[in-house]
Every structure is written in C-alpha cells, then in structure tokens.
Amino acid sequence: MCAGTQGKVRKKLSEKLGEDKIGTMFCLGHCYETSSFHYNGHNYSGNDIDQIDEIIKGKKTNTKNINSVSHATKSILMGENLSTVEKFKDLLSQILKKDKKETLQTITESNLCGRGGAGFPTGMKWNFCSQQKVKKKYVVCNADEGDSGAFSDRYLLEDQPLKVLFGMIVCGYIIGSDEGVLYIRGEYPKSIEIINRTINELKKLNLLGKDILGTDFSYDLYICIGQGAYICGEETALIASIEGRRAEVDVRPPYPTVEGLYKKPTVVNNVETLAAIPGILKHGAKSFSSIGNVKSAGTKLVCLDSLFKNPGVYEMDMGTPMKKIIYDIGGGFIKPVKALQVGGPLGGVIPIKEVEKLNLDFQEFAKAGFMLGHGSIVSIPEDFNMIKYIHHLFKFSAEESCGKCFPGRLGSYRGKEMFDQAINKTNKIPIKLLNELLITMQKGSLCALCGAIPLPIQNILKYFTDEFKTDINQEA
Amino acid sequence: MSKNISKLSGRKGLKDNLFKRMINTASKSKNGKEIKQLAEEYHVGMSTIHGAESFYEFLRPEHKEKKHGYVMEVHVCAQEHKVK
Ligand SMILES: Cc1cc2nc3c(=O)[nH]c(=O)nc-3n(C[C@H](O)[C@H](O)[C@H](O)COP(=O)(O)O)c2cc1C
Ligand code: SF4
Numbered sequence: 306m307c308a309g310t311q312g313k314v315r316k317k318l319s320e321k322l323g324e325d326k327i328g329t330m331f332c333l334g335h336c337y338e339t340s341s342f343h344y345n346g347h348n349y350s351g352n353d354i355d356q357i358d359e360i361i362k363g364k365k366t367n368t369k370n371i372n373s374v375s376h377a378t379k380s381i382l383m384g385e386n387l388s389t390v391e392k393f394k395d396l397l398s399q400i401l402k403k404d405k406k407e408t409l410q411t412i413t414e415s416n417l418c419g420r421g422g423a424g425f426p427t428g429m430k431w432n433f434c435s436q437q438k439v440k441k442k443y444v445v446c447n448a449d450e451g452d453s454g455a456f457s458d459r460y461l462l463e464d465q466p467l468k469v470l471f472g473m474i475v476c477g478y479i480i481g482s483d484e485g486v487l488y489i490r491g492e493y494p495k496s497i498e499i500i501n502r503t504i505n506e507l508k509k510l511n512l513l514g515k516d517i518l519g520t521d522f523s524y525d526l527y528i529c530i531g532q533g534a535y536i537c538g539e540e541t542a543l544i545a546s547i548e549g550r551r552a553e554v555d556v557r558p559p560y561p562t563v564e565g566l567y568k569k570p571t572v573v574n575n576v577e578t579l580a581a582i583p584g585i586l587k588h589g590a591k592s593f594s595s596i597g598n599v600k601s602a603g604t605k606l607v608c609l610d611s612l613f614k615n616p617g618v619y620e621m622d623m624g625t626p627m628k629k630i631i632y633d634i635g636g637g638f639i640k641p642v643k644a645l646q647v648g649g650p651l652g653g654v655i656p657i658k659e660v661e662k663l664n665l666d667f668q669e670f671a672k673a674g675f676m677l678g679h680g681s682i683v684s685i686p687e688d689f690n691m692i693k694y695i696h697h698l699f700k701f702s703a704e705e706s707c708g709k710c711f712p713g714r715l716g717s718y719r720g721k722e723m724f725d726q727a728i729n730k731t732n733k734i735p736i737k738l739l740n741e742l743l744i745t746m747q748k749g750s751l752c753a754l755c756g757a758i759p760l761p762i763q764n765i766l767k768y769f770t771d772e773f774k775t776d777i778n779q780e781a
Numbered sequence: 782m783s784k785n786i787s788k789l790s791g792r793k794g795l796k797d798n799l800f801k802r803m804i805n806t807a808s809k810s811k812n813g814k815e816i817k818q819l820a821e822e823y824h825v826g827m828s829t830i831h832g833a834e835s836f837y838e839f840l841r842p843e844h845k846e847k848k849h850g851y852v853m854e855v856h857v858c859a860q861e862h863k864v865k
Contacts (some may be wrong), residue, residue, distance in 0.1 A: 328844060443795075486795050491839055527795045532804065533838035548790040549799030549823075550783060551836040567791025568784060707836075 314342050314354050321357055346494055371460045372617030377604040379592055381584030383620045387467045396583055401520050405479050414590035416602035421447055421575030422678045424667050430572055433562040434480040437570035444476045444485035445573045451535040452649025454681035457606035458576035460618045462496035465580055466503040472579025476572055477524045488543050490531040535705040539752050540573040553709045554752045577606055597623025601666040605680055609635045612642055612684035625665045641687035648678025650701050651757035654764040691769045695762050696724035702758040713755030716746040727776050735781030789824050799823055807840040
C-alpha cells in the first residue's frame with residue numbers, strides 16, 4: 306500500500322535526517338497529488354521531496370494549491386459570496402438587524418443537513434440549542450477532518466475562511482452564545498495559520514469581539530489544535546479533547562445541544578456545514594433547498610484523489626449522477642480502478658459498476674448499502690489486494706479507536722489478527738467468525754468508528770470474495 | 782468523574798484552555814514539575830493530566846523525539862502514487 310512514492314519519500318527523508326528521526330502521521334489532506342510529508346511544522350507534497358535539501362535549509366516551497374472548481378448550478382461554497390471582509394461586513398450587518406427567528410427559519414427551510422457524516426438537520430440542531438435556557442453556550446467548528454481522501458474542509462479553511470467564520474458567528478448570534486472554538490487538526494498547519502490571521506483581521510474591524518458593529522452582540526473565537534487522534538472528529542470525543550480530557554467518546558443523550566462543551570449547551574458543526582450558511586442567507590433558503598431532494602439538498606464538496614485524471618475538490622449539486630462526477634469532472638482514471646471507497650475509512654467500498662448507478666445523494670447511497678459521508682473518494686486500483694485492504698481497515702480502527710467500548714476495542718484487534726494471519730498465510734480467514742465479529746461490532750459499538758468499519762469490510766466480502774476464495778475457511 | 786473534570790476545566794474555559802496548556806507543557810516539560818503546577822492550577826489530579834496527555838499521538842515523547850520529518854501513514858488510502 307502506498308508503496309509507490311511513499312517509500313521513496315521515506316527513503317529520501319531518512320537519508321537526509323536519519324531513520325530514527327522519521328515518524329508517521331495520518332492523512333495530511335494532500336490526496337490530490339500525494340507524496341506528502343511533514344517537516345518542521347509544514348506540509349509538503351507532489352514533487353517537493355526533490356527539493357528536500359532546500360527545504361531543510363529553510364526554503365518554503367510553493368506547494369500547489371488544491372484544484373478547486375464549482376460545477377454547481379449556483380455556487381454556495383466556492384463562489385464570490387463573502388470573498389472580502391467588506392462583503393462579510395455587509396451581510397453580517399444585515400443579519401444583525403434581522404429577527405433571529407427569521408434567520409433560523411431560513412436555515413431550517415434550506416434543508417441544510419450536517420456535512421460531517423451524520424447528516425443531522427442544521428436548523429433543527431440550532432433550534433434545540435437556542436431553546437436551552439442557559440446563559441453560557443458554545444459553538445464548535447469541527448475541523449478535525451481525518452478521513453483519508455478528504456481535503457474539502459482544508460480547502461474551505463484555507464481558501465474560504467470568511468465563509469466558515471461567518472457561519473460560526475451567525476450560529477452564536479442565533480443560539481445566544483458569546484464564544485466559539487475551531488478544533489483544527491494539527492496536520493493542517495496552513496489552515497491554522499490562515500484562520501488565526503482571519504480572526505485577528507475580523508477583530509481589528511470589530512466584526513468579532515465586543516459589541517460587534519455597534520450592536521450588543523459580542524462574540525469571540527478561539528482555535529484548538531488537534532494532536533493526532535482521528536477519534537477527535539467524533540463530537541463528544543472532540544469536546545472531551547477541548548476540555549483537556551482523554552478523547553473518549555461519551556454516551557449520548559444528553560446530546561451536545563443540551564450538555565456539550567464544559568457541560569454547557571453547544572452546537573457542533575462541520576466546516577462545510579458552517580461554510581454553507583452565508584450563501585444560504587444571501588441567496589435565500591430556496592436557492593439551496595431546490596437543489597437535490599429534501600434530505601440531500603443543496604451543493605456538496607466532493608474530493609477526488611490522485612488516481613483520477615483531474616484530482617481536486619469540486620462543488621456539485623446534490624443529486625448529480627456519480628458517472629458524471631467520475632468521468633466528466635474527474636476525467637476517469639490514470640490506471641484501471643476496480644472500486645471506490647466513498648466517505649472515508651468508514652464509508653462503503655463500491656465496485657465501479659455499482660457506483661456508476663448512483664447519484665450524489667445521502668439516502669441513495671445508504672439504501673444501496675454504502676455511505677456518502679463527508680464526500681471523499683479514494684480509488685482502489687485493479688491490482689490492489691483486497692485482503693490487504695481489509696487488513697488496513699481493521700488496523701486503522703485498532704489504532705484509532707478510543708478504547709472505551711469492548712466491541713470496538715477488542716473487535717478491531719481480533720479482526721486485525723485474523724487478517725495478519727491471512728496475509729502471513731498462517732491461517733485462513735474464519736469466515737463465520739468474521740461475520741459474527743462484524744455484526745457484534747456493528748450492533749454493540751458505542752460510536753461509528755468501530756461500529757461503521759464493518760460496512761466497507763462487508764462490501765468487500767460481498768463484491769470481491771472471488772479474489773481471495775482460496776484464503777477462506779468456510780467451516781470456521 | 783468526567784463531568785467534574787469538564788466543569789473544573791470550564792472554570793477557565795476557552796480563554797485559558799487546559800488542552801492548549803497541556804500541549805505547551807508537553808512541548809517543554811522534561812520533569813513532572815510543570816504538570817504538577819498545571820494540575821494544581823486547574824484543581825485536577827496529576828493522573829488526569831498524564832492520562833489525557835498519553836492519549837494523543839503528538840504529545841507522546843517518542844513523537845516529540847522525531848522532531849523533523851514525518852511521512853504520511855496511509856492506512857486506508859490505496860494509492861499507488863502517481864510518479865511524475
Ligand atoms: C469516528 C467519527 C469521526 C468523525 N469525524 C468527523 C470529522 O472529522 N469532522 C466532522 O465534522 N464530523 C466528524 N464526525 C461527525 C461528528 O460526530 C458530528 O456528527 C459532526 O461534527 C456534526 O456536525 P454536522 O451536523 O455539521 O455534520 C465523526 C464521527 C465519528 C463517529
Ligand atoms: S466504537 Fe471504538 S472509537 Fe467508538 S467508543 Fe467504542 S472503542 Fe471508542
């Protein structure tokens with residue numbers, strides 16, 4: 306896996322720095338050009354490794370920007386809306402003059418659903434939190450984008466920071482909060498820098514801070530930097546992390562809207578969800594709700610990895626045929642691909658023939674036994690061994706699970722062991738036991754990390770067992 | 782238990798965020814003195830700080846020792862990378 310240039314990157318780095326100085330980090334969000342590495346607080350990718358001598362001397366390379374294009378009927382996430390602080394100020398002063406209920410109704414009627422994976426209606430979440438009769442409330446922007454293949458939040462944080470911050474401020478205004486925090490993964494140093502700079506700029510212009518634009522609404526924003534734990538993307542683990550606790554998942558209810566950060570009512574929203582807010586408020590609820598269907602409305606960012614001829618992040622109308630995304634927008638593949646994993650490591654593994662039948666729609670994906678999730682697409686080459694792929698999935702949940710619940714903690718390791726043995730040819734895959742394990746994890750896990758990892762594994766077992774028939778023990 | 786820690790951490794809130802302080806302490810501390818101070822300041826046990834710190838990959842000593850380069854660990858990314 307990743308043996309290609311990743312091995313080359315490691316070799317070059319260890320030649321220059323020494324093997325004992327080389328560590329590993331999880332996805333750096335450069336999947337559109339790969340060969341990624343992190344050096345002294347900065348990320349590099351593509352051909353940057355060829356300039357390693359200059360990088361060590363302190364040269365900053367001009368890492369390529371993410372290829373980003375909107376193919377939406379009306380761009381909400383990439384367009385010119387809010388591209389300057391002047392536009393930000395205009396829209397914010399309009400909102401601060403309006404009745405909060407009216408603004409909330411626009412969000413609700415837009416049918417915007419959370420883009421972090423769970424798809425909860427945003428207007429409803431904000432409404433629940435606004436109804437809590439508590440003085441202190443928080444808004445948390447979930448910028449812990451850890452899904453392999455995903456870089457859409459990174460794109461928004463770095464290229465559209467005003468949209469994200471605007472969404473947070475409006476949320477704070479509506480629910481009655483005076484503080485918010487962006488939890489940004491440490492693997493995204495440039496995002497942290499840009500958001501920090503933008504917050505300071507807004508403060509100087511009194512678009513953040515005390516009595517914003519002469520009103521009695523005050524709002525402050527902070528940044529928390531993730532420290533390399535995938536589970537921190539799960540909202541209760543993320544809250545625990547901000548509080549300085551172990552990032553273990555909490556039992557819900559109570560949901561964060563009732564008892565969230567520091568046990569106060571909290572709205573946790575994904576970066577993309579928040580970034581959609583200004584576009585919706587500027588163009589009206591209908592401009593969003595009229596795209597796609599009720600539960601999958603509006604536009605959505607989709608990330609295509611470097612096996613596509615045109616890798617990048619694209620804004621698409623919900624409901625767009627996947628065939629169009631893969632072949633017209635993505636240009637097809639640079640080498641034969643047999644399946645796509647859509648929606649991160651917990652998303653479905655979909656054979657190409659099946660994915661071509663689908664549209665970009667949360668419900669359609671779920672009905673077909675897959676998951677659209679956050680919208681990242683990782684291509685699985687024809688010659689890639691599916692036993693190794695399942696092994697990687699189990700290894701991922703074993704390493705990244707928080708260890709709080711038994712099915713998650715033990716199940717992931719037992720699964721990994723089964724596939725260690727299958728790869729080493731010391732034992733065949735005990736298929737009955739594996740199926741029982743997957744069901745136990747699905748039904749018994751506390752959260753969707755170890756609870757959803759069985760989905761892509763079941764997909765592989767359903768569609769690709771022919772590839773490893775002889776490695777299966779049907780009796781065990 | 783966690784409710785108590787949440788509320789204690791919430792006394793200082795986001796302005797003087799415990800997690801941020803932990804990160805700063807972890808980057809400097811070679812002995813337990815700073816951790817003890819931090820625990821006292823937030824009225825939590827030292828084990829709470831140690832326990833939390835040990836959870837995060839970037840705060841572990843072995844990670845900090847690798848001061849320089851990190852190769853991306855690709856768990857679920859099946860790419861045979863494009864060599865340009
Ligand atoms: C294991 C796991 C990882 C998650 N990772 C993320 C993430 O990186 N970003 C995110 O916004 N939501 C993530 N979520 C979903 C969050 O728990 C939560 O539903 C979301 O942030 C809510 O925001 P939304 O309503 O805007 O989608 C994750 C959930 C699970 C179970
Ligand atoms: S399913 Fe995994 S990540 Fe989620 S609570 Fe259980 S052990 Fe933790």
